Amino acid sequence: MSLTARDVTKRFGGLTALSRVSLEIMPGEVHGLIGPNGSGKTTLLNLLSGYYRPDAGTIHMVQQDITGASVQQRARLGVARTFQKPRLLPTLSVLDNAMIGGWLDARAGFLATAFMLPQAGMDERELRRRAEELLHGVGLSHAIGRRANLLEHAEQRFLEIARGLAQRPRFILLDEPAGGLTPAEIDYLGGVIRVMAESGVGVLLVEHHTDFVFRVSDRVTTLDVGAVIKHGTPEQVKRDPDVIRVYLGA
Amino acid sequence: MSVSNRSWAILAVIAVLFTLPWWSGDLYKVHLAALICTYWVLISGLNLVVGYSGQLSIGHVGLLAIGAYCFAILAGTYGLHPAVAIAASGTLCALCGLVLGLPSLRLPGFYFAMATLAFALIVTEITLAQGNLTGGGVGLSVPGFPPPFDSPRGSYWLILAIAAVVTWLTWNVARHTWGRGLVAVRDSVVTAQAVGVPVFRAKLTVFVFSGFTAGLAGALFAVLQSYITPDTFVFDLGLFFFVCIIIGGRGHMLGPAIGTIVLTALPEMVAPLAKLGNFFYGLLLLVVVLLVPEGIGHVFQVLIERFRSARGERHGVKPDLERLSKAIQGGRAIK
Numbered sequence: 001m002s003l004t005a006r007d008v009t010k011r012f013g014g015l016t017a018l019s020r021v022s023l024e025i026m027p028g029e030v031h032g033l034i035g036p037n038g039s040g041k042t043t044l045l046n047l048l049s050g051y052y053r054p055d056a057g058t059i060h061m062v063q064q065d066i067t068g069a070s071v072q073q074r075a076r077l078g079v080a081r082t083f084q085k086p087r088l089l090p091t092l093s094v095l096d097n098a099m100i101g102g103w104l105d106a107r108a109g110f111l112a113t114a115f116m117l118p119q120a121g122m123d124e125r126e127l128r129r130r131a132e133e134l135l136h137g138v139g140l141s142h143a144i145g146r147r148a149n150l151l152e153h154a155e156q157r158f159l160e161i162a163r164g165l166a167q168r169p170r171f172i173l174l175d176e177p178a179g180g181l182t183p184a185e186i187d188y189l190g191g192v193i194r195v196m197a198e199s200g201v202g203v204l205l206v207e208h209h210t211d212f213v214f215r216v217s218d219r220v221t222t223l224d225v226g227a228v229i230k231h232g233t234p235e236q237v238k239r240d241p242d243v244i245r246v247y248l249g250a
Numbered sequence: 251m252s253v254s255n256r257s258w259a260i261l262a263v264i265a266v267l268f269t270l271p272w273w274s275g276d277l278y279k280v281h282l283a284a285l286i287c288t289y290w291v292l293i294s295g296l297n298l299v300v301g302y303s304g305q306l307s308i309g310h311v312g313l314l315a316i317g318a319y320c321f322a323i324l325a326g327t328y329g330l331h332p333a334v335a336i337a338a339s340g341t342l343c344a345l346c347g348l349v350l351g352l353p354s355l356r357l358p359g360f361y362f363a364m365a366t367l368a369f370a371l372i373v374t375e376i377t378l379a380q381g382n383l384t385g386g387g388v389g390l391s392v393p394g395f396p397p398p399f400d401s402p403r404g405s406y407w408l409i410l411a412i413a414a415v416v417t418w419l420t421w422n423v424a425r426h427t428w429g430r431g432l433v434a435v436r437d438s439v440v441t442a443q444a445v446g447v448p449v450f451r452a453k454l455t456v457f458v459f460s461g462f463t464a465g466l467a468g469a470l471f472a473v474l475q476s477y478i479t480p481d482t483f484v485f486d487l488g489l490f491f492f493v494c495i496i497i498g499g500r501g502h503m504l505g506p507a508i509g510t511i512v513l514t515a516l517p518e519m520v521a522p523l524a525k526l527g528n529f530f531y532g533l534l535l536l537v538v539v540l541l542v543p544e545g546i547g548h549v550f551q552v553l554i555e556r557f558r559s560a561r562g563e564r565h566g567v568k569p570d571l572e573r574l575s576k577a578i579q580g581g582r583a584i585k
Contacts, residue, residue, distance in 0.1 A: 049444070051440070051443075070443075071443040071444060072443055072446045072447070072448055075443075075444060075445060075446035076446055080444070080445075081444055083440070083441075087438045087440055087441045087444075088438075088441070089430070089433050089434055089437045089438060089441065090437065091433065091437065091501050092430060092433055096430050099427070099430060100427075100430045100431065100434055100441070100445050100447075101445050102427070103427060103430070103431055103445045103446050103447055104445070104446040106427040108426075108427070110423065110428060110455045110456075110459070113422055113423055113426050113427065113428050114419040114420075114422050114423050114459075115419070115422070116422045120422070120426060120427075123426075123427060124426055124427070127427065130577070130580075133573065133576070133577035133580065134574070134577045134578075136570060136573050136577070137569060137570055137571070137573040137574025137575075137576075137577045137578075138567065138569050138574060139566075139567040139568040139569040139570060140567060142564045142565075143564075143565075145558075147551075147555065150555075152565045152566070154566070154567050155565065155566070155567055158567045158569070163445070165577070165578055167445060167446070185567060188567055188568065188569050191569055191571050192569050192571070192574065195571045195574050195575045195578070196578065198575065199575055199578040199579050200578075200579075201578065
């Protein structure tokens with residue numbers, strides 16, 4: 001039932017960004033991925049979501065080999081993600097930005113939409129209802145009709161999460177979601193992440209805000225220069241001498 | 251604007267356009283209005299390509315020419331019913347859009363624009379070279395519409411009706427899931443991929459559709475011109491379509507519509523501007539790009555937002571976790 005990377009290696013020219021890294025995200029768990037800058041966290045996330053292809057190793061989802069699957073195919077199988085720098089559609093409204101997450105559930109094709117056949121109207125109502133509920137849930141009720149480029153930073157981050165959830169994903173990969181948030185907003189984010197996991201979604205939390213990761217994760221994997229140095233519960237990882245040496249710098 | 255306000259506005263516009271032949275005074279203005287509607291048939295389709303999906307096609311004049319010649323040859327030389335010939339023009343140009351789009355839509359922006367430019371130039375050469383089909387440099391005369399559309403007013407109403415239908419189709423595409431997918435392709439390809447939009451297929455689909463509307467416009471344009479030669483389809487016309495959309499604003503429909511009306515009508519109504527010709531277009535483009543780079547449509551949007559935000563804006567996030575949990579589980583239950 002998991003989303004798994006097995007022994008994946010990724011090289012960029014002469015640089016080995018990841019070397020034989022394995023990681024497993026279970027449904028309903030928050031899996032923290034930490035490591036210093038340049039340790040390969042985002043590279044691993046891009047391999048899992050399909051933006052990169054590994055040079056060696058495989059990516060599996062629920063027993064199915066998806067190493068060669070495109071980003072879109074993985075989205076169809078239930079992988080959603082957010083970006084380190086929020087990638088919203090600045091000219092569209094907050095509601096439209098959340099609704100785009102439901103693209104794959106819209107069954108009306110181009111011509112059915114052009115002629116406004118009943119299916120197109122049904123798609124639209126269902127996606128709107130779903131997006132509105134999610135926006136209320138993540139706390140953007142006040143901004144639903146606003147253009148996305150008028151949002152504050154935290155609002156943008158939460159909107160990206162709503163868009164990801166509108167995909168009805170089995171797994172959601174969050175790339176540095178706490179970046180630039182205030183302590184209060186990070187608490188809200190923690191609550192949102194826990195709720196996603198409790199609802200059965202597998203969450204990969206890529207962060208270098210370690211306190212936050214230890215607080216909300218069920219399991220944590222630590223990377224250093226492209227290799228896994230420790231994997232376990234937050235308590236185990238926190239106390240590991242290697243982790244303390246390379247990462248926490250104590 | 252509330253829904254009922256918008257419906258009233260649309261009804262008013264339709265009423266004004268429908269009654270135009272009675273209040274406009276002279277037939278030349280009716281002809282001009284028909285020409286604007288014809289251009290709009292092409293531009294509203296092209297707007298999905300340029301304004302929504304962000305693919306910079308400057309060669310749609312080539313598709314317009316193919317549609318016009320297709321109509322002139324089928325309805326004139328072979329005597330087919332004009333309705334059949336119009337449909338054939340649209341279909342042929344949709345196919346041409348497919349053939350042109352398949353290799354070129356994978357190219358990055360600038361190179362795609364060059365490919366469409368090359369296409370337009372090739373079409374001109376072909377119309378010159380295939381003399382026994384197209385009349386070469388001498389050209390072809392084009393039959394009119396059958397009764398009751400054979401008068402200037404009749405033609406105008408027919409063209410207006412076609413333009414209204416095409417506007418409705420493009421509006422539906424732009425305002426729903428497809429429109430959002432296209433904007434995602436334009437503004438952030440990685441986002442489009444992440445939510446599952448098939449980027450190339452989406453671009454190709456709207457490009458083929460824009461070929462269809464360009465073909466329809468070509469047939470209507472040929473009738474309005476009543477005689478076509480390769481010189482009717484100068485490359486400037488392709489740039490003109492493109493400029494109408496840029497001045498109107500990307501990602502809007504009202505802006506490009508205003509752009510089309512102003513850029514077509516002004517040089518015809520104000521004699522001194524006609525003398526300036528392309529200089530006028532160039533100047534207007536320069537002014538818009540320097541003052542409101544997002545186009546006229548954006549100005550309207552900002553004005554509406556100003557009006558709305560007078561009620562005061564709240565910022566920040568405060569999740570409602572219980573509701574979020576229900577929203578996630580509710581969504582998953584359906585899957």
